[in-house]
Amino acid sequence: MIIGKGLIANLFTENDSDEIVFFASGVSNSSETRWEEFIREEDLVEKTLAQFPEKLFIYFSTCSIYDSSKYNSQYVLHKLHIEELIKRQATHFLILRVSNAVGRGGNPNLLMNYLSHQITTDQQLTIHQHATRNLIDVEDVKNITLQYIQSKNWNKIVNVAYLENFLIPEIIEAFEKKLKIQAQKRIEQKGEHYSIDIDELDYHFNITNKMDYLDNLIKKYYE
Structure with missing residues (x-):
């Protein structure tokens, strides 16, 4: 059973099963503040x-909980609350905290979709020089989700992220190179880095x- 219609939910159409709930529906915008969306x-x-x-209840949560700039946001507090609810009520569960997922389509507010749109429509980007984000295909x-399902290593929280973070300027430069476009950007000397522990992954x-x-991400989904 698949709950949701977005980027993550669409990954599992060929893996739908009567024994598993892929729950990929809900609040996906980390800037969300509307209480009714959380409810x-x-x-x-x-x-x-x-x-x-x-x-088996699989819930796709977020690595934004490690971002100090968002830690006390309504979005992060809500996701942590949902995680606790699942841990209390589910017999079998997997909570997968995903970093910035990159794929074809999906929410325009997703980081790479937003950057691609701003660059290709010649709109100005305000870049925090020292900010980093973790991108994952x-x-x-x-593949990670299916691997954990098959292993039956369940009833746990797993950080699903790439090996390293990317500086926002690195991402912009990669877009410029691949798309052969010069982005309109204003650079500010600020920004935060947060790490994601993937030792268990x-x-x-x-x-x-x-x-x-x-x-490869840009070539695959945006070039």
């Missing part, structure tokens, strides 16, 4: 858990050089 996701999680108590998200990335990985 809607909570109600749907509770309803689904009550209806299918014996299924949705195909890696899918038992997964081998096919591309381990970070700049090659970034170039």
